Amino acid sequence: MRVSGCDVGSLTAKVVIMNNNEIEAKVVLRCVSSPEKSAESVMSQAVSQAGITLSDIDYIVGTGYGKERISFANHTESEINCHAQGVYSLLPEARTVIDIGGQDAKVVKIGDQGQVNQYVYNDKCASGTGRFLEVMSETLELPIDMMSLYHEQAKEKLHISNQCVIFAESEVVSLINEGKETPDIICGLNTALAKRVSSLAKSIGIVPDVVFTGGVAKNSGVAKALEQSIGLPLTAYPLDPQISGAYGAAVLALKHLNAAKID
Amino acid sequence: MGIVAGCDVGSLTAKAVILKDKQIIASGIVRSKARPQKSAENAMSEALSKCAVKQSDIQFCVGTGYGRNQISFVDHVVSEITCHAKGAKFLIPSVKTIIDIGGQDCKIMKIDQHANVINFITNDKCASGTGRFLEVMAQVLNIDISDLGGMTKQSNSPITLASTCTVWAQADVIKHINDGVPHEDIGAGINTAMANRVSILVRSIKPEKDICMTGGVAKNQGVISVMEKILGQRVKKIRKFDPQLAGAIGAAILAHEKSS
Numbered sequence: 210m211r212v213s214g215c216d217v218g219s220l221t222a223k224v225v226i227m228n229n230n231e232i233e234a235k236v237v238l239r240c241v242s243s244p245e246k247s248a249e250s251v252m253s254q255a256v257s258q259a260g261i262t263l264s265d266i267d268y269i270v271g272t273g274y275g276k277e278r279i280s281f282a283n284h285t286e287s288e289i290n291c292h293a294q295g296v297y298s299l300l301p302e303a304r305t306v307i308d309i310g311g312q313d314a315k316v317v318k319i320g321d322q323g324q325v326n327q328y329v330y331n332d333k334c335a336s337g338t339g340r341f342l343e344v345m346s347e348t349l350e351l352p353i354d355m356m357s358l359y360h361e362q363a364k365e366k367l368h369i370s371n372q373c374v375i376f377a378e379s380e381v382v383s384l385i386n387e388g389k390e391t392p393d394i395i396c397g398l399n400t401a402l403a404k405r406v407s408s409l410a411k412s413i414g415i416v417p418d419v420v421f422t423g424g425v426a427k428n429s430g431v432a433k434a435l436e437q438s439i440g441l442p443l444t445a446y447p448l449d450p451q452i453s454g455a456y457g458a459a460v461l462a463l464k465h466l467n468a469a470k471i472d
Numbered sequence: 473m474g475i476v477a478g479c480d481v482g483s484l485t486a487k488a489v490i491l492k493d494k495q496i497i498a499s500g501i502v503r504s505k506a507r508p509q510k511s512a513e514n515a516m517s518e519a520l521s522k523c524a525v526k527q528s529d530i531q532f533c534v535g536t537g538y539g540r541n542q543i544s545f546v547d548h549v550v551s552e553i554t555c556h557a558k559g560a561k562f563l564i565p566s567v568k569t570i571i572d573i574g575g576q577d578c579k580i581m582k583i584d585q586h587a588n589v590i591n592f593i594t595n596d597k598c599a600s601g602t603g604r605f606l607e608v609m610a611q612v613l614n615i616d617i618s619d620l621g622g623m624t625k626q627s628n629s630p631i632t633l634a635s636t637c638t639v640w641a642q643a644d645v646i647k648h649i650n651d652g653v654p655h656e657d658i659g660a661g662i663n664t665a666m667a668n669r670v671s672i673l674v675r676s677i678k679p680e681k682d683i684c685m686t687g688g689v690a691k692n693q694g695v696i697s698v699m700e701k702i703l704g705q706r707v708k709k710i711r712k713f714d715p716q717l718a719g720a721i722g723a724a725i726l727a728h729e730k731s732s
Contacts (some may be wrong), residue, residue: 312640331677333635333636333637334598335635335637335638335639335640345637371636372597373597373598373599374599374638374639375604375606375608375638375639376597376599431701
């Protein structure tokens, strides 16, 4: 049985294709002009990667901000459900998922059957989202992928007092003008970001095991800062953390197929 | 012959006001420097240059604002909240609710008939609803921030910004510019977003009339007119002096009271 999950976010679109429980293809693409086009592009690349055609996929679940605009989805599911499934199906001890995306952050509490018990979601404030890091990378004139390398090199503890992206950006400019070292600034920024997200998580209570997902989870500096902020270790997600939503959608696609078979 | 002064050193602008026998004889507004002392000196120089008064003639000076503790020529420091309340009361004697929107913060104060602050709420954590929001948007539109205010009246079809967060709103504005939307419609949308954000804060304190606005953003007529619609009440305009001077005026009045 071949299934797929398609997660169309506001910045990136992701697809996972699974065949008999094995991942056959996974693609992450920067979004283009419309959710429809982004979904088509990312799926087109994924089927190409798997060496199949769209019609070879038995069931597709769409999710994410643009889920209603995925023309080829058989069914849509909320991001919250997909993220919970994406983690629980691989890590059955996971009870809290902290997901930081390009333009949002969510914290999902999962029960022992993988059900969503509680969640909290921020897409109103850029602070505590990937955008915070994107803005800072521009201010520091560093490619965003390089930012995770610097956290470990920090020597001086710098406190960035602002969590608002706009105010923190001014603070960074002042620190640069004062001659502060880039690794120290980055470490301070990661700490500010982690603090914002851990406040969000603490508002619904954090229960171990805690798993960090989303594109920002690929930044080991933020992950370290987050661990310190929540005071709990993070369990590593075994796949690319950016595809956890698409993977969860694929898992749900399989469940739908199996349920349909039973009917 | 009491000559006193008030000095309000904010993070973006520094203001100085000189009082003689409780009359405002001069004022100065300057862009703040990195060091509050320098900002205060510049503001005071500007004010002094407009009247026949020397620094040494000033009998008492009260300092307020973010940099108040770092000004050498200040005799006493008072909180911004107290100074703004005092200054607003001087400018609009009937005022009960003061909406002060500065460069990087926003404060709403409720006062009694003696200008005592009975309740207040501030935001200095989020750029939205502060002068910074307008500054960022003005930069995107490539206009002077003082040009934003008139756009509400000029616009026939103001846009609705999807978010009040400065970062998301900025991206939204860029998109509208790229789509060729007339700038006055975008500017009007910006003013509305600003008014919406501030009104939430105002409503939480249950405003009582008369309401007035102080701070730099009080010069934006677009924001004021939209706020009046949202709150369903007139916002009394400060006409005789620059509303940005309210804190420094309040500080100067307190200097007068302290020296008498």
